[in-house]
Each structure stands twice: as C-alpha cells, then as structure tokens.
Amino acid sequence: MSDSEMRKLKRKRTTERTKATRFITAINESMENTPLDDYEHYKGRLQETLDQLVRLDDAIQDLLEDREYTVDVETCEEYIDSAKRALLKANQEIGRRLVSSAANLSVSGLPSAQMTSRHPVTHSVKLPPIQLEPFAGDVETWARFWEQFESSIDKDPILSTVNKHVFLRGCLEGEPKMVVDGIAVTLRPMRTQRKYFTIATAIIIG
Numbered sequence: 001m002s003d004s005e006m007r008k009l010k011r012k013r014t015t016e017r018t019k020a021t022r023f024i025t026a027i028n029e030s031m032e033n034t035p036l037d038d039y040e041h042y043k044g045r046l047q048e049t050l051d052q053l054v055r056l057d058d059a060i061q062d063l064l065e066d067r068e069y070t071v072d073v074e075t076c077e078e079y080i081d082s083a084k085r086a087l088l089k090a091n092q093e094i095g096r097r098l099v100s101s102a103a104n105l106s107v108s109g110l111p112s113a114q115m116t117s118r119h120p121v122t123h124s125v126k127l128p129p130i131q132l133e134p135f136a137g138d139v140e141t142w143a144r145f146w147e148q149f150e151s152s153i154d155k156d157p158i159l160s161t162v163n164k165h166v167f168l169r170g171c172l173e174g175e176p177k178m179v180v181d182g183i184a185v186t187l188r189p190m191r192t193q194r195k196y197f198t199i200a201t202a203i204i205i206g
Contacts, residue, residue, distance in 0.1 A: 006060070006063060009056060009059055009060050010060065012056055013053065013056040013057070013060065016049055016052050016053045016056060017053065017079055019045075019049045020046060020049045020050060020053060020079060020082075020083055021082075023042045023045050023046035023049060023086070024046065024082055024083060024086040026038075026042045027039070027042050027043070027046065027086040027087075027089055027090050028086060028089065030042075030093070036094065036097050039090050039093055039094050039097075040090075040094060042090065043087060043090040043091070043094070046083055046086060046087060046090075047087065047163075049083075050080065050083045050084075050087075050163070051160060051163075053076075053079060053080070053083075054080070054160075057072075057073075057076045060072065061073065061076075080166050081166070081169075081170070084163075084166045084167065084170055085170070088170070132145070132148050132149060132152065132153075132171050133145060133148070134171055134172060134173045135171060135172055135173065135176055136172075136173040136174040136175075136176065137173075137174050137175050137176050145171075149167075149168065149171060153167045153168070
C-alpha cells in the first residue's frame with residue numbers, strides 16, 4: 001500500500017475517533033432528565049463508530065512495523081476502552097429506566113371470564129441487566145464468572161467478537177487483566193478469535 005493510501009486510512013480513522021469522542025461525551029454528560037431515546041441513539045451510533053474504528057485499526061496495523069504497531073495498538077485500546085465504558089454506562093442506564101418503567105406500570109383488572117379460565121395467563125417481564133462481578137484470579141470463582149459472562153456477553157449474537165474481547169478485558173482485575181491486556185484487540189478470522197478465548201481462559205485459570 002502506498003503512503004497516500006495509508007494517509008487516507010489514517011484520515012478516516014481520525015474522523016471516526018472524533019465521532020466516537022462526541023458520542024462518548026454525550027453519554028458521559030447525560031443527566032437524569034436526558035430522554036431514553038437519546039441514550040439509545042448515542043449508544044447505537046457509538047457502537048457503529050467503534051466497529052468502524054476497529055476495522056480501520058486492523059487495516060492500518062497490518063502495514064506497520066513492529067515498533068509503530070505497538071505504539072498504535074496502545075493508543076487504539078485507549079479509544080476502545082473509553083467507548084466500552086460509555087457503552088456500559090448507556091446499557092446500565094437504559095436497563096435501569098426500563099425496569100423502573102415496568103415497575104410503575106399498573107396491572108389492569110382481568111375480565112371475569114379470563115379469571116375463571118383454566119388456561120393460565122402469562123405476562124412477560126423485562127429483567128434488569130446482569131451486573132458481572134470482576135474476576136481477579138480466584139479459581140473458585142472462575143466457573144461462576146464465566147457462566148455469567150458467557151450467557152450475557154459471549155452468546156449475544158448482536159455483539160461482534162472484537163467487542164466481546166473488550167467486554168472481557170473490562171471484567172478482569174489483577175493478574176488476569178494483565179495477561180489479557182497483552183493481547184491486542186484487532187479483527188481476525190473467527191477461528192483465531194475463538195482460539196483467543198480458549199488461550200485466555202486457560203491462562204487465567206491455569
């Protein structure tokens with residue numbers, strides 16, 4: 001790839017980083033009276049921007065020398081971590097408001113015919129988001145942590161594999177976090193991404 005093409009990729013990435021910063025700021029500065037629609041809007045736009053940033057990071061880093069690659073990865077992960085924290089905040093606030101709204105709903109009386117029906121009436125309830133406990137290396141808590149992470153993050157079809165990595169790193173503390181932080185978050189084939197989870201898990205609990 002020529003220098004001009006590299007500069008073009010970097011200009012695009014700068015534009016996406018500016019957009020990401022704007023959405024992150026909007027989420028972090030949101031107040032109690034901020035409309036729920038605004039949270040959902042900025043969350044969606046930030047997720048789209050983050051996905052685009054990761055693609056551009058990967059394209060650029062594939063062309064960098066080792067020293068440049070290391071520095072670039074560190075800078076990229078700062079943006080990814082900031083975006084991840086903002087997305088978590090938005091998700092938590094959206095979940096909190098939905099739960100609050102559901103709790104405030106009044107249940108209307110059912111007609112007598114329904115009350116005497118032999119068929120039970122079922123109601124769907126939106127559960128609050130699961131708050132993951134961070135994993136700090138205690139083997140006895142690993143099974144519970146991974147069960148929660150797998151059900152709420154790893155098996156979520158909406159999240160990209162790269163974002164699952166970001167969420168995983170954000171749920172670790174101490175030595176496990178240091179181990180996973182040493183592995184760059186970039187787009188790779190799904191087989192390699194799954195191999196990452198296997199290796200990271202084995203290192204953490206080994």
